[in-house]
Amino acid sequence: MILKLVDKEHLVDNIWSYRFQPTKSFAWTAGQYVRVELRHDNPDEKGAKRWFTNSAAPYEGVMQITTRITNSTFKQALASLAEGDELQLIENPEGDFVWQGSELPIVFVAGGIGVTPFYSILKQRVYDQLPIGVTLIYGARTEAIPFKDELAQWAADNDNFNVKYVIGKPLTAEKLTELEPNLNQSLVYLSGPEAMVEALGESLKTHGLPEAQFKHDSFPNYNEQNY
DSSP states (O other): OEEEEEEEEEEETTEEEEEEEESSOOOOOTTOEEEEEOOOSSOOTTOSEEEEEOOSOGGGOSEEEEEEOOSSHHHHHHHTOOTTOEEEEEEEEEOSOSOOOOSSOEEEEEEGGGGHHHHHHHHHHHHTTOOOOEEEEEEESSSOOTTHHHHHHHHHHOTTEEEEEEESSOOOHHHHHHHOTTGGGSEEEEEEEHHHHHHHHHHHHHTTOOGGGEEEEEETTOOTTTO
């Protein structure tokens, strides 16, 4: 399927959002990801294909890529797109990192750009006027945080939605438990750089979080220096 760029927006730091209109009907569940191809001259060793979470909410009907623009040839090609330019959707939306109804408290843990699936999930639930009884723990390297204004507005409008930031420090099981003492009695979603998700996920389970109460989503090509 062809996706045509309709607009792009600088959020903070080197983070941009690119919104594409699909040429055919396009449906997905908030939190899912797709694979796209952006053909460009002289691609580097990582090639012309990437996986991205759709950071738009399903009701918007568009594909939105929110990412850090790095020196990779793919990201530079993405940054150079103009309105009407195209990329190719080569794999349909998939993934089970989606809202799961639960009687347990729900905790979202985001590392940097790993906030994008949570943003989609929350935005859709706000639109549908559904409860967002969630604590979001958001770890970032700096104060340059995407979607901060929207998160603040949702927190102001919903007494049961809370955002807690961890700036310039690593997310650890100890820190998460300090911020959310009932973490092991919660349904925990974790999204962020692949290495962080793997290490923190194992640590959370070592500290007593049951496997059945843990959902995770990993972002390749990000690390503790660039997330």
